[in-house]
Amino acid sequence: MISPGTEVRQLDGVRILDLFAGPGGLDVAAHFLGFKSIGIEWDRNACETRYAAGLPTIHADVSVMRETRFDEIPRSVDILTGGPPCQSFSVAGNGAGRRALDTVKKFIHRLVDGEDEAKIDEELHALDDPRTALVLEPLRWLLKAIETEGRAPYRMIVLEQVPAVRPLWDVYAELLQSGVGRLKGFKYEADCWELKTEQFGVPQTRKRAVLVARLPEHGAVEPLETTHLPFDLHRGKHNAVQADMLPTDSEAPEPKQCWLSMAEALDAASGLEDSSVDVSRLRTRGELKFFVVSNYGSGGDPKNRGERLSSEPAFTVTGKISRNKIYTNDAAYAADRYDRFTIPEAGVLQTFPHNFPWSGNDQAQQVGNAVPPRLGMHVLSRALRGDAPSEEELAAARTWPSVPRATADELRGIGCGDQSQCPPESHKVTRPRSTSAP
Structure with missing residues (x-):
């Protein structure tokens, strides 16, 4: 397991690039599985949490990084992960993304077919909610890696979003399996699922649509095995044995744990x-x-x-x-x-370690935007290793290792530098009006 506080060059051994990284749900999961990651995140507050936690970070816009700073990504990166912002697709949002699903499916095909990206960008900016276009960024990063000299295609891809995005992940999977157009013959084994977090030991009910894709040499993508029973949202029946949990043959399945309260x-x-x-x-x-x-x-x-x-x-x-x-x-x-x-x-209800160093402002928003690390451990372990996280790894994930202030400062230097390449206005400090002395 890689400790964020070890005295090593901070970007040595990085294998995972996490787009829209937030405070680090997938990065925390990767850490406890023994993989080192670097995240791209535009929100300054989430970056402050990441620096305090010892997580390598670039404070930038994902699209800008792809377009103008792609060469700054360590060449050791061979795994792409990400959870694009969900506001336009979430049932709690404005619904613009859900209304535009068919349109976005066409954009996915047009990108792979090689249509002019400037024209595509122009049309994307005209969508009711421009954030809808961010769901295309993982595909655009994959295509960029394939088309950049000296880079190799990502070996593995793990994406997550709200269930409404599942139809888009299905299109992703279909195209990744085909190897057509700008994929230049690179074909992936790919599959998508809708997962319930409480079935993986997360003490909350939350559904996520997940895509996992791997180059063929890593084998077929196998479905995740749940560890806990689902929670009955209709009440009164959650302690009863449900019909769909009964064995269908003579061999009884391994009993699952009850969901965690x-x-x-x-x-x-x-x-x-x-x-x-x-x-x-x-x-x-x-x-x-x-x-x-x-x-x-x-x-x-x-x-x-x-x-x-x-x-x-x-x-x-x-x-x-x-x-x-x-x-x-x-x-x-x-x-x-x-x-x-x-x-x-x-944070604990999201399965972050009890002592995770939440920092900056809008901490509740940071917590809510994150991928539950325990779910991330199950997804990443299946994608990257072909197995489930061990009980020892899950137990270790309850506590975050101490990170020296010097490490956080060094990571801030990497992520923000002189702040000139950070998102516009992100470091602007609003000072209170001065008042005259009485």
């Missing part, structure tokens, strides 16, 4: 050495027992706020998780005496 995850994290999680305020007579009222409405009714018991997985962790209300009993609910999840607690 909020209380189990937070209680375990609070018991770790020097834990950043303190849930004593949520205990009643020593028992960790509470319920959460969502910030979001359900069933199309903004006033119909969903509820989850502490004995259940959390709602999908979003950037608004700090607005969810936590009540310890019905009396507190009646009096509207509520608590909130702290940032370390929200």
Whole structure:
């Protein structure tokens, strides 16, 4: 396992390039599997978290890096990962991406067919939500690698997004398998799945569409094996044996664990050495027992706020998780005496280590935007090694190693340098108005 704080040149041995890296969900997963990564991230706050965590980072726009700074990516990189921004595809967003699915499918084909990219860019900028175009960036990075002298095509590709993007990943997979056009005969073994995070030990319900592709010498892409039972969103039945879980032949399947609850995850994290999680305020007579009222409405009714018991997985962790209300009993609910999840607690519900060094501003948004590292470990382990993460690796992922300040400063120098190539205005400091002395 590579420790972020070791005294080595920070970019030596980097194999994974993580596009739209955020605070590091996939990078954290890669670290605990023994792979070193570098991420590209445009948000300054997420970069500050990454520097503090010892994660190599370039503070830049993904598109600009591809167009003008591609040669800065270490040549040791042979794995491409990424989770393009989901706002235009998410059900919580404006829906522009979902409405444009058929149009984006055509753009994917046009890019591979070799149409003029300047013309394609012009049309992409005319979309209702320009962020929709970012879902094409992983493909454009792959094509760039294939067409750049001295570069090799990525050996493996791992992409994730909200379920609405699954049809686009299917088109990606079809083209990657074909090797046509600008792929220049490079054919990949590829497959796509819709995964439920609670089935991989993440204490929240969250669905993700995942694409895994590998060059043929690495073998066929095998589906992931779930480790936990799904959570019944309709309540009342989650402890019952469901028909689709029963064996269909004489050989009974290996029993799966029950999904992990909020209380189990937070209680375990609070018991770790020097834990950043303190849930004593949520205990009643020593028992960790509470319920959460969502910030979001359900069933199309903004006033119909969903509820989850502490004995259940959390709602999908979003950037608004700090607005969810936590009540310890019905009396507190009646009096509207509520608590909130702290940032370390929200991170644990995303399966980040309890002591992950969240930094910068908008930390709740950083947490919500991230890929759950435990899910990332299962996906990356299957893609990169053909197996599941070991119990030892999963156990180690509960605690993040200490990173010296000097390492964070060195990484900031690599990522931001003189700040001239960082996204415009990203380092602008808004100072309060001066006031005259009384």
